[in-house]
Amino acid sequence: MAADTDIFSPERYAATRLPIEEASPLPPEVYFSQDWYDREIDTIFRTGWLVATREEELPNPGDYVQLNIIGEPLVIIRGDDGEIRALSNSCRHRGSELLTGSGNCRNITCPYHAWTYGLDGALRAAPSMNDALDFNKADHGLPSVRVETWAGFVFINFDADAVPLLTSLGSLVERLAPYRMEEMKVTKKWENRFNANWKIWVENSREGYHVRTVHRESLDTFYPGAVRSAFRPMGEPMVWACSSSDNENGLYVPRNATLPFVVGLSEEDRETTHFMIHYPHLLLNVPPDRITFHQYFPDGPEWTRIVSWCCFPQSTIDLPNFETDADKRYYPSMDLFLAEDKGICEVVQRGLRGRLPSLARYSPSEERTVHEFSNYVLDHVIGPDSAG
Numbered sequence: 001m002a003a004d005t006d007i008f009s010p011e012r013y014a015a016t017r018l019p020i021e022e023a024s025p026l027p028p029e030v031y032f033s034q035d036w037y038d039r040e041i042d043t044i045f046r047t048g049w050l051v052a053t054r055e056e057e058l059p060n061p062g063d064y065v066q067l068n069i070i071g072e073p074l075v076i077i078r079g080d081d082g083e084i085r086a087l088s089n090s091c092r093h094r095g096s097e098l099l100t101g102s103g104n105c106r107n108i109t110c111p112y113h114a115w116t117y118g119l120d121g122a123l124r125a126a127p128s129m130n131d132a133l134d135f136n137k138a139d140h141g142l143p144s145v146r147v148e149t150w151a152g153f154v155f156i157n158f159d160a161d162a163v164p165l166l167t168s169l170g171s172l173v174e175r176l177a178p179y180r181m182e183e184m185k186v187t188k189k190w191e192n193r194f195n196a197n198w199k200i201w202v203e204n205s206r207e208g209y210h211v212r213t214v215h216r217e218s219l220d221t222f223y224p225g226a227v228r229s230a231f232r233p234m235g236e237p238m239v240w241a242c243s244s245s246d247n248e249n250g251l252y253v254p255r256n257a258t259l260p261f262v263v264g265l266s267e268e269d270r271e272t273t274h275f276m277i278h279y280p281h282l283l284l285n286v287p288p289d290r291i292t293f294h295q296y297f298p299d300g301p302e303w304t305r306i307v308s309w310c311c312f313p314q315s316t317i318d319l320p321n322f323e324t325d326a327d328k329r330y331y332p333s334m335d336l337f338l339a340e341d342k343g344i345c346e347v348v349q350r351g352l353r354g355r356l357p358s359l360a361r362y363s364p365s366e367e368r369t370v371h372e373f374s375n376y377v378l379d380h381v382i383g384p385d386s387a388g
């Protein structure tokens with residue numbers, strides 16, 4: 001693509017670097033270019049903390065989930081020592097994928113020639129290898145990447161030098177402590193594949209500007225009052241961003257819902273839904289009664305796999321009306337909003353094609369968090385010194 005020859009030139013992004021009152025969105029080619037995408041993977045996804053799963057998905061030794069992320073086959077597995085590890089899911093013999101899906105195993109046995117690894121990734125058995133000179137099983141364990149946990153979330157990081165997870169989370173740790181997310185349990189997961197660049201999904205998730213159009217038909221059906229509520233940008237750019245909505249008439253708490261709020265929340269939190277992002281990979285929505293979050297898996301410049309999760313407190317799940325209320329009043333709105341957001345993200349990806357698109361300006365009142373995100377991307381792909 002000829003246009004890619006200077007795609008990493010800082011001057012090209014000068015209009016996005018301006019204060020939001022003057023700034024323009026990122027140019028369309030960063031949503032298509034393979035070169036740009038490859039550099040995003042290296043500078044954003046291979047350096048940041050990525051959500052792998054929830055701890056309750058792996059309660060026992062030997063529990064595992066397969067995870068294919070940014071082209072890297074991994075398995076997240078709990079060892080006999082209780083530790084959760086992220087191991088390469090590629091056999092050290094000739095590379096076969098080792099485990100698929102999720103489940104429990106006593107050891108990891110390759111389906112091809114039965115090399116067998118412990119839950120910690122150590123190679124334990126390699127049949128018919130006695131004649132191989134200087135072959136030492138201790139040299140051929142499965143590579144691993146860093147794992148750290150917070151509030152029930154299991155994160156991984158490919159960068160051995162990255163700051164600890166809790167440092168990267170900053171004030172989110174204290175801000176969200178009252179929700180006791182570590183006591184919540186996954187009750188439903190959705191998986192979608194979008195024909196759109198991952199940034200289009202994040203940008204869409206960062207603003208409420210589209211809510212009154214894209215979700216026009218659905219919103220008031222589930223969340224009366226939501227169309228009148230305002231998103232207030234808050235937070236700390238480049239660490240996390242948070243938009244909040246006043247819970248007027250129960251925003252993001254469904255109509256006629258009878259499931260309780262988390263006990264012990266402040267008056268402000270009982271009246272607020274927080275829409276947060278921890279860059280680069282956790283989009284977290286926190287109303288007073290549950291959490292929903294989204295993992296996004298870039299799959300080339302024009303495709304993104306999104307896994308969306310809903311978690312409730314165990315005490316809520318134990319209520320006799322839980323399943324009925326969740327099925328009738330909570331999950332259908334997630335189904336619908338995801339379908340509506342998927343649709344509009346794909347429409348945007350299509351609209352950005354060609355050579356004519358030229359993007360004008362951001363709305364300062366509605367898109368401050370989108371502007372922050374665009375600059376976060378530039379800081380990583382181009383470098384922070386290009387600012388200004």
Ligand code: FES
Binds near residue numbers: 093113115
């Ligand atoms: S590829 Fe795994 S044992 Fe041969």
Ligand SMILES: [Fe+2]
Binds near residue numbers: 204214341
């Ligand atoms: Fe939306």
